[in-house]
Amino acid sequence: MKxxxxxxxxxxxxxxxxxxxxxxxxxxKIFNPYVSIHHIDGRTKAGAHRRVLPLCFxxxxxxxxxxxxxxxxxxxxxxxxxxxxxxxxxxxxxxxxERDEPNV
Numbered sequence: 001m002k003x004x005x006x007x008x009x010x011x012x013x014x015x016x017x018x019x020x021x022x023x024x025x026x027x028x029k030i031f032n033p034y035v036s037i038h039h040i041d042g043r044t045k046a047g048a049h050r051r052v053l054p055l056c057f058x059x060x061x062x063x064x065x066x067x068x069x070x071x072x073x074x075x076x077x078x079x080x081x082x083x084x085x086x087x088x089x090x091x092x093x094x095x096x097x098e099r100d101e102p103n104v
Contacts, residue, residue, distance in 0.1 A: 004049070022056040
């Protein structure tokens with residue numbers, strides 16, 4: 001897949017996002033650290049590398065495993081079960097911000 005090249009800052013951001021584990025598995029009360037980065041709006045729009053979700057293989061791409069609803073190609077079903085991608089992104093950002101807050 002072609003897209004705009006990630007900057008060093010984009011890569012670092014995506015590494016932080018990935019460290020949270022699969023957001024869909026988290027909704028199922030499972031921590032799954034094996035994720036790939038899903039670009040919500042593709043890879044070519046401005047800021048695309050910051051509008052990402054950490055998803056495991058089964059939640060990212062259709063694996064044929066009925067235990068998973070993947071965002072590709074089942075976007076509507078995925079969002080019905082786990083929330084919109086915008087809502088999931090907001091959850092990710094909130095969690096990252098909470099991690100960054102200094103302990104008082």
